Amino acid sequence: MKSRLPYFAVGTVVKGFGRGSKELGIPTANFPEHVVEQLPAEIQTGIYYGWAKVDNGPTHKMVMSIGWNPYYKNEKKSMETHIMHVFEDDFYGSELKVIMLGYIRGEKNFNSLEELITAIKGDIAESDKQLSLPEHQNFKSHPFFTGRSEPHCNGITKEDIANGISNGLPDSKKLINGSLENGDNS
Numbered sequence: 001m002k003s004r005l006p007y008f009a010v011g012t013v014v015k016g017f018g019r020g021s022k023e024l025g026i027p028t029a030n031f032p033e034h035v036v037e038q039l040p041a042e043i044q045t046g047i048y049y050g051w052a053k054v055d056n057g058p059t060h061k062m063v064m065s066i067g068w069n070p071y072y073k074n075e076k077k078s079m080e081t082h083i084m085h086v087f088e089d090d091f092y093g094s095e096l097k098v099i100m101l102g103y104i105r106g107e108k109n110f111n112s113l114e115e116l117i118t119a120i121k122g123d124i125a126e127s128d129k130q131l132s133l134p135e136h137q138n139f140k141s142h143p144f145f146t147g148r149s150e151p152h153c154n155g156i157t158k159e160d161i162a163n164g165i166s167n168g169l170p171d172s173k174k175l176i177n178g179s180l181e182n183g184d185n186s
């Protein structure tokens with residue numbers, strides 16, 4: 001099966017359970033339900049690394065968790081991004097854009113909060129290492145981040161593009177359901 005990575009997603013940052021900062025010391029910017037629902041089946045639950053941008057700010061490294069957080073037994077699937085940058089303030093309501101480039105591991109349950117935190121810190125270190133590789137660097141300045149783009153380009157279809165719904169990418173790099181149409185870098 002063709003990989004669905006890179007996967008592009010955009011949405012407004014919404015409230016979660018407030019555990020990321022308070023219990024884990026690792027905040028995660030949560031995407032709204034409609035963004036989670038647009039994920040194709042091929043994007044399995046688990047931990048991904050890539051790049052993230054908040055509103056018109058710079059692009060930062062990120063690590064993302066997709067799933068039901070087995071440690072907390074959430075009833076709803078979530079898609080949460082920890083951005084590897086220290087922000088002065090919260091940014092609820094801001095537009096978050098991400099490009100997911102690689103998969104690290106599946107979601108796990110843990111016997112203690114400390115073990116969950118240790119695993120997340122390991123994911124952050126692994127993401128940092130991966131994203132420093134030349135093959136991942138070019139996505140930092142991808143037109144998805146730097147160009148004009150429609151705010152709702154998750155799950156954009158060939159028909160949308162035919163109807164003139166643009167996602168701000170050059171014709172050679174149009175998005176189809178969050179993946180690059182010409183299949184490069186996948």
Ligand SMILES: Cc1cc2nc3c(=O)[nH]c(=O)nc-3n(C[C@H](O)[C@H](O)[C@H](O)COP(=O)(O)O)c2cc1C
Binds near residue numbers: 068069106116123124
């Ligand atoms: C890199 C990363 C890896 C994670 N891995 C797991 C995991 O294996 N199991 C799990 O239950 N939750 C995992 N989480 C999710 C945390 O439990 C979640 O971020 C926390 O519950 C915060 O949720 P909130 O945004 O609703 O406050 C991970 C989060 C991140 C950022």
Ligand SMILES: Nc1ncnc2c1ncn2[C@@H]1O[C@H](COP(=O)(O)OP(=O)(O)O)[C@@H](O)[C@H]1O
Binds near residue numbers: 087
């Ligand atoms: N480096 C960061 N990465 C992600 N979110 C951050 C970061 N720094 C600050 N935040 C803020 O913290 C919020 C996430 O904290 P968290 O405790 O996970 O709360 P919630 O459960 O509401 O998602 C984000 O929505 C954002 O406003």
Ligand SMILES: [Mg+2]
Binds near residue numbers: 018020028029030080
């Ligand atoms: Mg969160």
